[in-house]
Amino acid sequence: MQHIFPLRNTVKHYDWGSAEWIPALMGEKNPLKEPWAELWMGTHPLGPSRVFFEGRERDLGELIREEPEFFLGGELYEAWGGLPFLFKLLAAEKPLSIQAHPSLEQAGEGFERENRAGLPLEAPERNYKDRSHKPEIICALTGFDALCGFREPGQIRHSLESLARQADVLKRDLEPLIRAENLKIFLKRLFELSAETRKGLTRTLLAGIETDPPEAGPFMRRFAELYPDDPAIIAPLYLNLVHLESGEALFLPAGVLHAYIHGFGVELMANSDNVLRGGLTSKYMDLQELTSVLDFSAFTVQILHSEEKTPGLHAYPSFTGEFSLSRLDSRGRETLSAPAGRPCIAIITGGEALYRVFDEQIRLKQGQSLFIPAGAPGSFEGDFSACLAAPGRAPGEKSNPANGNG
Secondary structure, eight states: OOOOEEEEOEEEOOTTBBSSHHHHHHTOOOTTOOOBOEEEESOOTTSOOEEEETTEEEEHHHHHHHSHHHHTOHHHHHHHSSOOEEEEEEEESSOOOOEEOOOHHHHHHHHHHHHHTTOOTTOTTOOOSSSOOOOEEEEESSOEEEEEEEOOHHHHHHHHHHHHHHOHHHHHHHHHHHTOSSHHHHHHHHTTOOHHHHHHHHHHHHTTOOOSSTTHHHHHHHHHHHSTTOGGGGHHHHEEEEEEOTTOEEEEOTTOOEEEEEEEEEEEEESOOOOEEOSSOSSOOOHHHHHHHOOOSOOOOOEEOOEEEETTEEEOOOOSSSOEEEEEEOTTOSOEEOOTTSOEEEEEEEEEEEEEETTEEEEEETTOEEEEOTTOOOEEEEEEEEEEEEOOSOTTOOOOOSSTTO
């Protein structure tokens, strides 16, 4: 039986994507300068990976269903019914929409509710495409900027007061936001701002005023250029601005309002497509549903660093059962082993690796990826770096808190 499964993956050409980063990593040409936003690795039906097996190309999910014990392991297949994660390269040249994801319970209830209402899965006003939650981790391959979770209410109020002082024409209009009793009311009032006030905010930010915090100004001007008159252009005043250096990561649990602004990284998530948007978008927004899933407590940002578990294998903290993220860094070592007993997907992010399992081998260049079955873990050789996605904790094992909120 075949034991090595290189992947052919789906590229998503969303308009916020970069024309450079993913093609450069993969050694591909992009003469039309089309945006390559995401490369999907996994079994999600909207972009399943393909593998060459027994003389023909097959859908990875189909192959797993035929031999679940070999590809996933019996316990994992019984728990999840398939590969529980979706692995991506993500290249954000322009900001993604501000968004949040539901909990497992919210996703299940919302999916059934919209099914009963007869909403087609492809309908633009559909919020829930499946029954799964969508926790995720983003790990930077370059410098990476993001918005993540609400700031402390006192900080938000102070920033809005500073904005109001510099834009006297807006002072009265911003007063309801400044005096909002809580963050839920604040968000409701933000999206109730009049068209005139929204235009005033856009003009004020494009004029290049000083902001508090000062690092928020350039981002808000960029948002105002891309999404004029969207009230969420002031998001850096109410959401935490986060900068990741290469190798640093950020975990996003359910209910946390966030947006990726600019940068190139690997993203790993539960195998779901449930997204509720909250600004900086031309797509459908259901603010009532978004409000129902949001965590309105102030979010404590925790930048994650990997820990060397075995020589050359660096693992990031895992907070959910569906996935865990690791890095391989050969640093001249002769051999690095894949995790035993767990399926994983590896993508080479630098250099070149020789992968061996039993009497088979394959040479993998930068940008190439591989599915490693639970029943056939192998080893890597060469001068290379790679990112690995695998299931997280064992089914039924409790997780740790994802942030300082507990």
